[in-house]
Amino acid sequence: MTAAVIDLGTNTFHLIIAEVVDSSVHVLYKTNVPVKLGEGRINEHIIISAAFERGIQTLKTFQKTIKAYGATTVKAIATSAVRSASNGTDFVQAARELAGIDIEVITGDQEAVYIFNGVKATGVISGLSLIMDIGGGSTEFIICDNERLLWKKSYDIGAARLMQAYFNTDPISQNDQEAITDHLDKELTGLKEACEIYQPRHLIGSAGAFETFAAMLVKELDIKSIKSVPLDLNAYHELSQKLITSTHDERDAMPDLIKLRVDMVVIASILTNYIIRHLNIAELSLSTYDLKMGVLYTLTGSKP
Template sequence: MKVAVIDLGTNTFHLIIAELSAKEPEICYKTNLPVRLGEGKINDNFIIQEAFERGLLALEKFSLIIKEHQVELVKATATSAIRSAENGINFVKAAKNYAGIDINVISGDEEAGYIFKGVRATGLINQTSLIMDIGGGSTEFIICTPEELLWKKSYNIGAARLMQAYFHSDPINEADQNAITRHLDSELSDLKEALNLYQPKHLIGSAGAFETFTGMLYPELNLKEIKHYAIDIPAYQALSATFIASSHGEREKMPGLIRLRVDMIVMASILTDYILSAGNFEQLSLSTYDLKMGVLADLQA
């Protein structure tokens, strides 16, 4: 059976079309569109009109592609920006009317569960690990072993939320960085307790910003052809320091840094640095599989 999975993220909408088979899904088509649904007012829990329209246009394009591929089942999931927006339900209704796509708005807990299933499908989890998925609206953390999920939680500390609330200087100054750290201290106390309890040694970054980190550290890699990759922690830390110390204009000129992430990569770096310092991690890895691959794995099961 041919299926389509749509992930309506805060920054980007993703589409995967796959053929379900006896072993594992066979990807037929992949694309994404930078929608920036959280632009302007994500912390006010509102989708502005321009972003609303970009989202509908993206779904209209996806709908045409889905028809071309003669897909039998469509699974569309919406995350932080839509579930927290006052007008999120209006977007869901408009998507049905405008593009003929039924959207399932999932909870943060469900989102974390799908991310776990996606990362698990890579075969990367070989010990007690912390999976981290930095979105625009939320960031999910999952502590797991190769056998089971031990703990999971979604927090409203995505890169777009942090950027709109705290990124007021260029390059980001110490006061803004300290404000972010204080906010993370107040938000993530239960994550720290879980890290102390389970002692994960492997930090796995799920797609997104971690693909940017990996692609810039190892430009010879074709990220589209791999499921996971080990990241040297000191090399990551040097890259993170470069992002945080640089201006917007300097980051715009960095090869391999896509336009959508020019500023959000600073937030992702600060957040990743915070987590690395909060735990006792010996390994850092990228998983190119994330929520959408978890939804696909769920359909395959």
């Protein structure tokens, strides 16, 4: 069958269309649009009118592409920005009525399962591992081994949420960094307890900001053609320090750093540094497969 998956992220809407046969997935088309659904008031749980309109217009365009490819199965998955917004239900209704797209709003736990399915399909998981997916609204953590999902949790500490709450200076001040760290100390006690039990040492970053890290670290890397790649921890630390201490204009001029992530990559770096430092991570990898690929592999009948 030809299947289309729409991932309605807080920052970006993704569309992927693939031929799904037995246990295999062959991608026919994919695109993404920086809708920025969480712009402005995500911490007030509101989708502002401009973002609402951008989202609906993008879904209308996606629908035309889906019809052109003759997709017989369509899964549209909404995550943190829609599920936490007071007008999220209005957005789902408008998408159905104006774009002909039926949206499924999933929980953070469901999101984590899809992410695990996607990362598992790359073959990058080696032994006990911690998967981290930094979204705009939420960040998911999954402890797993090569075969099983062992523990999962979604936290409302996405890059857009933290940026709107704490990113007050250019470059980000030490005080703002410490405020983020204090917030993570309070929020992530459950994750730390789980990692004390399982002790994963391999951190796998799922797409998003980790693709940016990889593109900036591994020269001549074609992100679109790979499933996963190991990243040197020392080189990552040098890069993250450069990103955190730079101004917006300095980051904007850096090669391989897309416009959408020019500021959010600072938050992603602080988040990733926190996890590496507090959980004794010894190995770092990128998985280019994430939620949307996980949804596609679920359609093949694959189970975590």
